[in-house]
Amino acid sequence: MKMKPVNRRTFVQGGLLGTVAAGVSAALPASAAQPDSAPDPKKIPNYNPAMKYRRLGNTDMYLSAISLGGLVVAEQVHHYAIEHGVNLVHMANEYLGGQAMKTLGNVLKTRRKQVYVAVKDTFRDIDAALATLNTDYIDFLMFNRHSGTSAADPGILETFEKYKKAGKVRFAGLTSHAGVKEATGAGIRSGMYTLAMPALSQPNLEAMDEELRQAQEKGVGVMAFKTMRGLKDRDLEVAYLKKLLRNPGVTTALKGIGSFEMFDAYLKGVNEPLTSAEDRALYRYAQANRALNCMMCDECRAACPAGVEVSTVLRCKDYYYQQVGDTQTALATYAAIPAGKTGGEECRICRRCEGVCPNGIRIVEGLTAARALFRQLA
Ligand code: SF4
Ligand code: SF4
Missing domain, CATH: 3.20.20.100 (NADP-dependent oxidoreductase domain)
Structure with a gap:
């Protein structure tokens, strides 16, 4: 109809x-x-x-x-x-x-x-x-x-x-x-x-x-x-x-x-x-892969002294690796993150966010990988 x-x-x-x-x-x-x-x-x-x-x-x-x-x-x-x-x-x-x-x-x-x-x-x-x-x-x-x-x-x-x-x-x-x-x-x-x-x-x-x-x-x-x-x-x-x-x-x-x-x-x-x-x-898979799955809950940002936009940075990396060929959305979204909110040197000695993440995501590793990726793509 x-x-x-x-x-x-x-x-x-x-x-x-x-x-x-x-x-x-x-x-x-x-x-x-x-x-x-x-x-x-x-x-x-x-x-x-x-x-x-x-x-x-x-x-x-x-x-x-x-x-x-x-x-x-x-x-x-x-x-x-x-x-x-x-x-x-x-x-x-x-x-x-x-x-x-x-x-x-x-x-x-x-x-x-x-x-x-x-x-x-x-x-x-x-x-x-x-x-x-x-x-x-x-x-x-x-x-x-x-x-x-x-x-x-x-x-x-x-x-x-x-x-x-x-x-x-x-x-x-x-x-x-x-x-x-x-x-x-x-x-x-x-x-x-x-x-x-x-x-x-x-x-x-x-x-x-x-x-x-x-x-x-x-x-x-x-x-x-x-x-x-x-x-x-x-x-x-x-x-x-x-x-x-x-x-x-x-x-x-x-x-x-x-x-x-x-x-x-x-x-x-x-x-x-x-x-x-x-x-x-599904249950077994979720248990085994929880740490790959950011829920965008923002618990990490609330705990972060620098207010790093963790879930957005991780999402940009996903746009690039998971949405095949979507470099443009990844780059545009990453570029829109305010200066100083993508994480940096301070993360190496901090890791507070990882302590509160309900999914046990290795956040600092993810932020570091994202920075390297977007430096390369820029
Ligand atoms: S490790 Fe980085 S992103 Fe995580 S809480 Fe510390 S400064 Fe924020
Ligand atoms: S706390 Fe963990 S699951 Fe929640 S937004 Fe941050 S990285 Fe994602």
């Missing part, structure tokens, strides 16, 4: 999916937020019986269980995934130095009516972003905030309200790349957001149990990202996808899909239950 055409005026008037106040969709009670309640296929944009769909919080919208991440945009694979029922795509201007946005714009030339579009607020000029994406509105404007205070600050919605009045955005969302638990929890409780986008790798899923429960209670949808961090094996990835989707607090799993085979494996996983053998394999 194709998505019903939406023009800017239609949704500004609240005609399509109800009114939206401060980014929160009106309408259904929290108790109605049952991700697996049988939806009416006619009401689901881009419905395909091969895909599973889950209700987005308290809204009457349904999102596909798999959504497409923006760090990997393979044009033909995006078309393929959308043909197989995906109805949500995510993007940020910074990905691949802006190239990912252009590529998604090519896809949206013919697919805009089939998908919801979420964009992280890293652009300076929304009109330029809309033009590149070949659309006149964004469905979810994702605010990127890294602390409870900034995530729940109602002042940040001023931008959203301005764009919403102009018919350029529909809903407010929240993402965070540091202090994830605190920022996501505060954002969910604030009632300001329709969609939260927390990093939910294996250890985070455990650590965020309470926030996922609150998301359900408050009727906030959850788009899990950085889900496969630390997993190196396709079978484990698919097992973890099943585990994620077993959690009723998770609406959709966001993933950069780089090949047809990968999408097929994920789609198969969406339709199968997690077996106890898979769950055990």
Whole structure:
């Protein structure tokens, strides 16, 4: 089924999916937020019986269980995934130095009516972003905030309200790349957001149990990202996808899909239950590889006398080594870290951060490797 055409005026008037106040969709009670309640296929944009769909919080919208991440945009694979029922795509201007946005714009030339579009607020000029994406509105404007205070600050919605009045955005969302638990929890409780986008790798899923429960209670949808961090094996990835989707607090799993085979494996996983053998394999893997997996909890930064942005530095290294070919995002993110916050000589005799890291990550080694890498790439 194709998505019903939406023009800017239609949704500004609240005609399509109800009114939206401060980014929160009106309408259904929290108790109605049952991700697996049988939806009416006619009401689901881009419905395909091969895909599973889950209700987005308290809204009457349904999102596909798999959504497409923006760090990997393979044009033909995006078309393929959308043909197989995906109805949500995510993007940020910074990905691949802006190239990912252009590529998604090519896809949206013919697919805009089939998908919801979420964009992280890293652009300076929304009109330029809309033009590149070949659309006149964004469905979810994702605010990127890294602390409870900034995530729940109602002042940040001023931008959203301005764009919403102009018919350029529909809903407010929240993402965070540091202090994830605190920022996501505060954002969910604030009632300001329709969609939260927390990093939910294996250890985070455990650590965020309470926030996922609150998301359900408050009727906030959850788009899990950085889900496969630390997993190196396709079978484990698919097992973890099943585990994620077993959690009723998770609406959709966001993933950069780089090949047809990968999408097929994920789609198969969406339709199968997690077996106890898979769950055990995930547990064993998580125990053995915990120290490879930064949860972006920011315990280290809180303990650091120099306020080193440890999780961001480690993330930049991951962009380079794990997101194949994404040197640009790695370099741009590393360059944006304030001077003196990437760690240095002082780390050799300090190591306080390692004492508080819940995952036992060898942080100083990671920071040193990152410095060497980015010196080389610069
Ligand atoms: S080792 Fe470096 S990053 Fe860690 S707490 Fe000390 S100064 Fe901060
Ligand atoms: S390095 Fe450890 S303490 Fe720091 S953000 Fe990552 S998981 Fe948390």
